[in-house]
Amino acid sequence: MDYLIKNAVAVASTGFxxxxxxxxRGGYITELGNALAPTQEDPETVIDxxxxxxxxxLVNTHHHLAQSIMKGVPEGxxxxxxxxxxxxxYRFWPKVTPELMxxxxxxxxxxxxxxxxxxxxxxxxxxxxxxSSELEDAVWQAAEELGIRMVLCRGSATETGSHEGxxxxxxxxxxxxxxxxxxxxxxxxxxxxxxxxxxxxxxxPTSLIHSSSPExxxxxxxxxxxxxLRMHSHLLEVDFDExxxxxxxxxxxxxxxxxxxxxxxxxxxxxxxxxxAHAIERLAATQTGIAHCPTSNCRLGSGIAPVILxxxxxxxxxxGVDGSASAESGSMLQELNLTWLx
Numbered sequence: 001m002d003y004l005i006k007n008a009v010a011v012a013s014t015g016f017x018x019x020x021x022x023x024x025r026g027g028y029i030t031e032l033g034n035a036l037a038p039t040q041e042d043p044e045t046v047i048d049x050x051x052x053x054x055x056x057x058l059v060n061t062h063h064h065l066a067q068s069i070m071k072g073v074p075e076g077x078x079x080x081x082x083x084x085x086x087x088x089x090y091r092f093w094p095k096v097t098p099e100l101m102x103x104x105x106x107x108x109x110x111x112x113x114x115x116x117x118x119x120x121x122x123x124x125x126x127x128x129x130x131x132s133s134e135l136e137d138a139v140w141q142a143a144e145e146l147g148i149r150m151v152l153c154r155g156s157a158t159e160t161g162s163h164e165g166x167x168x169x170x171x172x173x174x175x176x177x178x179x180x181x182x183x184x185x186x187x188x189x190x191x192x193x194x195x196x197x198x199x200x201x202x203x204x205p206t207s208l209i210h211s212s213s214p215e216x217x218x219x220x221x222x223x224x225x226x227x228x229l230r231m232h233s234h235l236l237e238v239d240f241d242e243x244x245x246x247x248x249x250x251x252x253x254x255x256x257x258x259x260x261x262x263x264x265x266x267x268x269x270x271x272x273x274x275x276x277a278h279a280i281e282r283l284a285a286t287q288t289g290i291a292h293c294p295t296s297n298c299r300l301g302s303g304i305a306p307v308i309l310x311x312x313x314x315x316x317x318x319x320g321v322d323g324s325a326s327a328e329s330g331s332m333l334q335e336l337n338l339t340w341l342x
Contacts, residue, residue, distance in 0.1 A: 002026070002044035004036060005054055012055035022054055027196070057118025058332040062153075062232075062270040062291035062320025064089070065122045065139060066096055068108035070325035081238050081300050086168050088325050093126055093171065098134035101126070105142035111330030112321070113148060120148055121291070121320070123232065123270065125155025125206040127182070129172040140190055140199065149197070152190070153204035153232045154183055156220070157211035176216045180223055187227060204232040208269075209241045209253055214260055221261035230266045232291075236279065237271035238302050254279040263288045270320060272310075273303040280306065280313050289316035294338045295329075296322035304342055 003024040011019045011032060019032035023044070038046055067089055076088040096104070105122075112120055120143070126135050136152070143150035157173040174182075183203060191201040203224035205212045224231050235241060236253055245253040254275075257263055263282060268289030275283070283290070292307050307317055319335050321327050327334075 002042065003047060004038055004044050005047045005049050006036065008049035008052055008054045010053050012053065055116065058112075058116045058336075059119040059121075059318065060112055060117050060321055060330075060332055060335075061121045061268065061289075061318040062293055062322055063108065063112070063120055063122045063330065064323030064325070065105040065108040065120075065124065065142075066093075066101060066126055067323030067325035068104040068111070068330065069100065070323075071328055073325065076325070079300070081302055082240070084300055084326065089323070090168065090171065096126055096135065098132065098138045101135050102138035102142055105139045106146065108324060108330050109142055109146050109148050111324070112332060113146060115331040115333045117332045118149060119151065121151040121153055121202070121232070123153040123155055123204055123206070123234075125157075125204075127154075127156055127174055127179075129174055129178065131174075133182070133185070136186065143199070149199075151200045151202055152186070153202040154186060155204050155206040156216075157206050158213050158216040159211055173211065176213075176219050179216070179220065183220075183223065187229070191229070193228070200230075202230045202232050206234065208233045208235050208257055208260075208262060209244050209248075214249070214256075217260040217262060225266070230268075231262065231264075232268055232270070233262070235269040235272055236274045237297070239274045242274060252278065254282050258282060258286070265316075268316070268318065270322070271297060271302070271305065273297055273305045275306055275310070280310055280315065283310065283315045284313040287314075287316060289318060291318050291320035292339060293320045293322040293327070293335070294342055295335055296326040298338070298342070299326050299328065307339075 005022045008020045011022050020034050021036040023031040023036055070088050073088045076084045079087055124139055156179045158176050159173055187201050190199045192199050203220050241253045245256045249256045263286040265287035268291055270291045271293055272290045292305050311317055321330050321335050324330050
């Protein structure tokens with residue numbers, strides 16, 4: 001449908017403008033101005049925005065929709081990331097049915113839409129050796145029903161490694177062949193090319209350091225680039241990432257990522273809280289982005305990502321609400337506000 005939004009207190013747009021009206025034709029903003037008149041030849045829906053501010057749809061670049069039903073779990077209170085992962089998401093992972101996943105996704109996406117978000121990148125990692133494809137299908141279905149743009153960041157693990165949550169709950173990881181085969185099935189079924197797509201697939205091993213092998217990471221990076229898909233993961237959320245990278249691979253976490261083909265303008269990471277000067281330099285040089293998730297990072301005591309230094313260096317910065325189990329909500333307004341406050 002075509003719309004004419006009139007009489008707003010303000011219209012947020014690139015640059016400065018005193019426009020109070022906004023016209024949308026064929027899904028695109030075609031005109032900003034004042035006292036815009038409805039078209040006569042091709043009528044449009046007129047919306048009176050008196051008393052309102054109009055702003056662009058917000059883009060949430062890191063979420064875990066499955067966690068929308070895991071808020072306020074007592075066992076996870078006052079835990080750091082490692083203890084919280086074992087006590088909350090990985091504890092409930094094997095018990096999430098497709099029906100439960102559908103309702104969790106609906107709830108999480110509704111919270112986002114309610115706070116002005118129109119795009120969600122969901123880091124969906126409920127995959128193991130015998131997982132059902134119905135869990136993933138439930139996420140796609142919920143997004144399509146609510147009309148939000150869905151970027152499904154397809155998580156994976158090829159080994160339990162140093163991932164305490166997977167070890168404690170005996171979650172059997174996928175093989176790299178399973179991951180690639182399942183990724184390809186999803187790509188053919190859902191992924192849409194082009195900037196106007198409503199559905200996109202991203203290759204997103206759950207943890208670059210703790211549950212992926214170098215061979216698996218290289219294979220996924222190669223497959224992603226062959227199919228023109230973007231790449232995403234968690235990195236440097238806590239200092240344990242850096243410790244484990246040196247212990248297992250003899251190099252820093254950022255250098256390990258680069259050695260596996262996991263830096264570049266087609267890559268972005270959630271958190272990057274513990275980024276030092278070298279990490280920031282490599283991120284900026286390769287145009288690797290960050291999904292800044294301050295609410296979750298504060299809630300779990302992980303720290304604050306150095307986004308001001310990153311911005312000054314030229315690192316692409318976006319915002320994510322992370323999972324509602326650690327952020328306690330899926331509000332992009334909360335994330336914007338806390339980003340400003342801290």
